[in-house]
Amino acid sequence: MSAAAPGQITVPDRLTRNVTAVRPEEADRWLAALPALVTAELARLRLTLDRVLDPGGSLALVAYVHRDDDLAPAVLKVSLRTPGTAHEAEALTAWAGRGAVLLLDSAAPDPGTTVLLLERLHGEIPLRSLAEPKAMLEATSLLHRLWTPVPAEHAFPGLPVPSPSAAAPDLPAEAGPLLAEAEEAAAALAGSATEEFLLHGDFHHGNVLAADRAPWLAIDPRPLAGERAYDLARLTLDRADTLVGSPGLPAAVRRRLHQLAEALEVDRDRLRGWTLVRAVDLAGAALTAGRRPDAELYLEFAGAL
Structure with missing residues (x-):
């Protein structure tokens, strides 16, 4: 039997919360239709459901699924289509498995939904499972492979025009100087970039998994066309807790910036600027989501910059 009945497909609680937060006006409809849509895709692609991953x-x-024709394991991913997720299939097609999970099939059953069939990686072994020095070494090697020229006539969005002040209502008053500096850096950086590459958009250790055909492969891109320092800034902020919890935070942050910029031949000042902007942005998003400890962590990291 290649398809599970809709009642067998349970929508994870985290997905319900996130979709409701992102699209409150259509969340109930989209979530209610999701089990039947997954069942239809299982039948269309001739797949047998193993289990839905939670979260x-x-x-x-x-x-997790298996293909009926050859019993090969795969992953079925049914996403709410947002500006961030809209071009995932195009990026995976451009990379063609080089440094990223391999796209086996894609479809858009309706304007608000994207369906991807992907090769199965070892989801239980993220790059985060390695010690930080080794993880950073693997991450920089992988990121270097992902930064490719954007395809001709591509549809990838450019870098978002950053507006750290959008987080102002949620940020504590003492973050005012950081907010002002991030606002100034965002304006300067957005208007002075001189390169354009295909970027992952959300590259960190949690979005890299162990694989069979390569040691590590990237997943879950939020693809953009822009400068590499923007992409590297997200990796710079990864495992911020390990630096914030260590003595000599400013020196530790400077070392990380220097090491990553040198390893990937990215301008250090631009990396510092984008890291500040993205740290403040992540802090605001964490506060909005009720994750105050995460917000405080990003603000402390930003302060050390």
Whole structure:
């Protein structure tokens, strides 16, 4: 039997919360239709459901499946289509498995939904499972492979015009100087970039998994066309707790910036600027989501910059 009945497909609680937060006006309809849609895709692609992953993706139902034709394992990912997720299939097609999970099939059953069939990686072994020095070494090697020229006539969005002040209502008053500096850096950086590459958009250790055909492969891109320092800034902020919890935080942050910029031949000043902007942005998002400890962590990291 290649398809599970809709009642067998349970939507993870995290997905329900996130979709409701992102699209409150259509969340109930989209979530209610999701089990039947997954069942239809299982039948269309001739797949057998193994299990739905919980918590799965932040805006996607993710399921382990097997292909009926050859019993090969795969992953079915059914995502809410947002500006961030809209071009995932195009990026994976451009990379063609080089440094990233391999796309086996894609579809858009309706304007608000994207369906991806992906090779199965070892979801239980993220790059985060390695010690930080080794993880950073693997991450920089992988990121270097992902930074490729954007395809001709591509549809990838450019870097978002950053507006750290959008987080102002949620940020504590003492973050005012950081907010002002991030606002100034965002304006300067957005208008002075001189390169354009295909970027992952959300590259960190949690979005890299162990694989069979390569040691590590990236997943869950939020693809953009822009400068490499923007992409590297997200990796710079990864495992911020290990630096914030260590003595000599400013010196530790400077070392990380220097090491990553040198390893990937990225301008250090631009990396510092984008890291500040993205740290303040992540802090605001964490506060909005009720994750105050995460917000405080990003603000402390930003202060050390």
